[in-house]
Amino acid sequence: MAEEILKVEHLNKFYGDWQALHDINFSINKGEVVTLLGPSGSGKSTLIRTLNGLEPFKDGRIYFHGKQVDPNPKTWQDLRQKIGMVFQSYDLFPNLTVLDNILLAPVKVQGRDKAAVQKEALELLDRVELRNHADAYPRELSGGQKQRIAIVRALAMHPELMLFDEVTASLDPEMVRGVLKIIKELSDQDHMTMIIVTHEMNFAAKIADQVLFLENGRILEETPGQQFFDHPQTDRATEFLNSMDF
Amino acid sequence: MAEEILKVEHLNKFYGDWQALHDINFSINKGEVVTLLGPSGSGKSTLIRTLNGLEPFKDGRIYFHGKQVDPNPKTWQDLRQKIGMVFQSYDLFPNLTVLDNILLAPVKVQGRDKAAVQKEALELLDRVELRNHADAYPRELSGGQKQRIAIVRALAMHPELMLFDEVTASLDPEMVRGVLKIIKELSDQDHMTMIIVTHEMNFAAKIADQVLFLENGRILEETPGQQFFDHPQTDRATEFLNSMDF
Amino acid sequence: MAHSGINVLFEGTNFLRLMGGLWTAIWIAGLSLILGLALGTILGMFRTMKSRIIRFILRLYLEFFRIVPTVVLLFLVYYILPRQFNVNWPATWMAVLAFTLWVAAEFSDIVRGALESVPEHQRESGLALGLNQWQLFRYVLLPQALRLELPATINLATRVIKTTSLLLMISIMDVINVGQQIIEANNQTYPTGVFWVYGLIFILYFIIDYPLSKWAKHLTAKQQY
Amino acid sequence: ASNASTVAAIKKRGQLRVAVFGDLPPYGWVNKDGKRVGYDVELARRMAKDLGVKPKFVQVNANNRVDTLNSNKADIVLANFTVTPERKNAVSFAKPYMKVSVGVVSPKNKKITKVSQLKGKKLIVTKGTTAENYFTSKQPGVNLMKFDSKTQQFNALKNNRAAALADDNSYLYAWVKKNPKYTVGIKSVGPHQYIAPAVKKGNTSLLNWSNKEITKLNKEGFFTQDYNHQLKPYFGSEVKPSDIILKQGK
Amino acid sequence: MSWTVIQQSLPNFIQGFKLTLWLSLVGIIGAIIVGIIASLVQYFRVPVLSRFFDIYVEVARNTPLLIQLFFLYYAFPVLGWKMSAETCGIVGLIFLGGAYMAEGFTGGFNGVSKSQLDGGRALGMSNLQLARYVVFPQGFALSMPALAANVIFLVKETSIFSVIAIPELTNTALDLIGMYYQSNEYLFVLVVAYAIILIPLILILNWLERRVRYGTFGN
């Protein structure tokens, strides 16, 4: 049986008195791609952020490699070296060059050898076709380029799991493709385990092994990828899919 | 023959030394919908803004109802009462209620009777299903609602031509539909003459009588609507259409 | 008429003495800024901490300096410190102390504002990379905050320089005090001396402050790409 | 630090810190060459010399003379400091070295000769002077304009900001000589008073030394010399040494 | 610290307090008027006038109030132009404050987003209508923080009026210290007096700032 990387059990999340996530249960195996879909405000970002310790939670358990995560800042800080995350906002550090953005965490946090990391970083940049921008500052790059760098920056940590939260939502339509292509390659070639929030339905249909459809903080359905798009189980999901193309 | 509303001849537009538009020629007849397509930075916004006098131009001529437009601020100010425009950014005035936003220009600029305009405004609000938000402030509305109000605000001036510049680009995917629906109705029911910049290809395919495909400030092709999507004439347009769906 | 009065500035060592007075004002401003910025940075960091007590105390400290006019501050230090606390420094050092505390208060607010205005997603993406709090501060927040706060800091510097004009109130031989001596000493030969001496001082302050505020404006404009 | 101004401490430091005016010719001011001169300053230099130390001048305005002592910024005040009962509560005065009373200066063409003429009019004074004190407490009908420094007050008078200016007659005499459009219309109002060195309360060591010093200087006629050096050139003919200085010689 | 000393000084301080309030009020209102005019002229780049205001703002902002007052009070009469101390103080405060206010308003007006201007233009508004319905209401709200800071700043600057013999609060304290030497007590009363003026003022301005911001932008 496939190795389980992450498991979530009975997760409840509150903002003050208001419950943002209700009894979330799911797990993801090595090499698998899980896509979170659902209308705006349904809790997709909240869930994915909770999986990286950016949002505290009270109820429920998260297991990483079968080991329960003790939700304190120190544990999360260590764990984040194994869980890469990329956000919608271009979150490169504006005060560092592209290369320094990539080197920062592996060198300062993981304490790896700078020369070795640098060699690897340049290879990764090659892969996303941005090697000649290594010394540029983020402000000199287009949105699509920035997101590709952000992915490289996360990959340079050698994560075992990658989280993507609407990474193409702020991009110009033509830029979207390049970014999605890289994520697709990560799945096809590197068999990276990934949890992806996206509004690009065509992309989701192609990449998802499993779809979690959320509404109002609840998982309404959990369906294998292609099946979800062909025959969603719930009416709400059908309606949602219809609303997505004009 | 159909009545010509707007004609552009040999329009060149410079930002400083840099030429943003090159020798633009086209015309639009009453009741027609022209869609501007093209990659980011190709000059779509520049062109549509120039047609409303928001960007000055040096070379070329613009005719409105066959009469050449003298490009001075006063002429444009008068003309803008006949040419409505809606932008990507929700540009409602945040300090006024929805109704006051709509009334401002007809009453203060056109000097029309307030009671009459108000009656009409409420009918328009009805049509976009927002009558009960007449006294709300823009901050209380969602993006999609704001854009629908912005359209109403422009319509209240009784324009003969409407310009739309990516009015759905900043909207949540689920909001897009309601806005596009209204624009479609304007075309189908009111036979409004419109020039539309959009990245929603499905929508463009349904609404466009004529497509202008721009790149690098030039019109690369000018093709009747459905034909453009089925058999674009240029390779660049083919490539562009392909890039738009993953 | 006033035309001949300008010579009062060049009589004897007058001009040099005025420059000497200006120098006093400048080094007091400069030293206070260096000390105040250092202290203010630390206080500003503390003000973004979670502890409510520390934040409250530092807030009180800031509000005190917001409320008390700088002249009054100078008098407080000048009159109260020696008597109540037996601190017995020359007036120039008293001024440096008063200015330093004032600059630190104002700057702590600038630093806090800058730290807080670094976008939240910058902090989060730092965390997501596994940076700890200190690394986050050192590599992400501080460098960005420093850039953001530069214009406000320059503006604070121009205010400190302008405020040195108050030094005469606590009998420091600054440029205005020297100016008054010169006016007094040359009263008879140059009855319009008062016009030229104050005029020169006016221009001197302008020459120092104008380039600084131009620079701050330039930086602000650049930051709003 | 409270006894840092004892004679022993001063000698050890090698410096006598003297509070003087910086803008009050001919008593304490800075001349065109940037040098401190004046009647008070010459006395200060002499006292320092007799102590075997160097003088260090601390420039003051009238209103911070007391605090300069109390906050230990100076060992002694030689700044035309008139002895008054209130001041005696705040500092210790040594033996006086000068006579003084408040005078009133006004433009010759609108001469003020009686205090009653000032009723309802504006009168310029400097904060913390005996003139201010006298008019505040004894002549409430006069509108006072209060300035920080001598420069400011005389400039204000010259700009016709008030009908007259009241201050110690001793330097009004000097000032009218330089400013012939003005005259000391009232030579003396209020009590006759004395000017003396002041030290911080409780500094008996320096107080006793100063008393002896003043006695000694009186005997050797130092103040006549001082008068001739510093004051005479600035006074008109109407002022005699005996108007200003105390009896000299044995 | 002696209460009797404080009590005896209260009548003097109350006089000074009233004067400080009055001068601040007049100065600040004047400064706001000058600031609005200057910033509108600058915003619309009115020929000649805007150049004049540019220079004015730079000169006033980059020189100390104290020297401005000395100049007005002691140096101007040399040129035959005399104003009373109070007038000098108010003129000085308006001169300085007008420049600060102009800066604040200009910042606010420039902060009105370009899309709002385009939105207004696209509705056929003239420049004047744009100013009246778009630039001014939104720009004013945006400049509230600067306005509040300037008001506080100007109230505190009145303490410098002391140097031209205006018997406001600070002058009163210095004067009493000069006469009776009770510096602890007088300085204490002085600080308290400023706190009495400024603390409520700060609270009111904060409240107003939030109100105006909310009324205009909803945050």
Ligand SMILES: Nc1ncnc2c1ncn2[C@@H]1O[C@H](COP(=O)(O)OP(=O)(O)OP(=O)(O)O)[C@@H](O)[C@H]1O
């Ligand atoms: N910090 C917060 N405090 C309070 N409520 C919050 C916070 N963050 C999110 N929420 C609320 O939680 C709900 C879920 O938000 P979330 O951002 O997870 O939705 P989403 O599915 O990611 O939506 P979108 O597609 O728009 O990104 C929303 O109602 C939102 O308003």
Ligand SMILES: Nc1ncnc2c1ncn2[C@@H]1O[C@H](COP(=O)(O)OP(=O)(O)OP(=O)(O)O)[C@@H](O)[C@H]1O
């Ligand atoms: N004010 C300006 N000054 C200088 N260059 C400008 C200005 N506005 C636009 N441009 C440039 O003109 C070109 C065309 O821009 P425009 O905004 O018209 O493109 P677009 O086709 O609307 O793109 P998008 O799809 O991203 O909206 C771009 O290269 C842009 O950088």
Ligand SMILES: [Mg+2]
């Ligand atoms: Mg989200």
Ligand SMILES: [Mg+2]
């Ligand atoms: Mg555009």
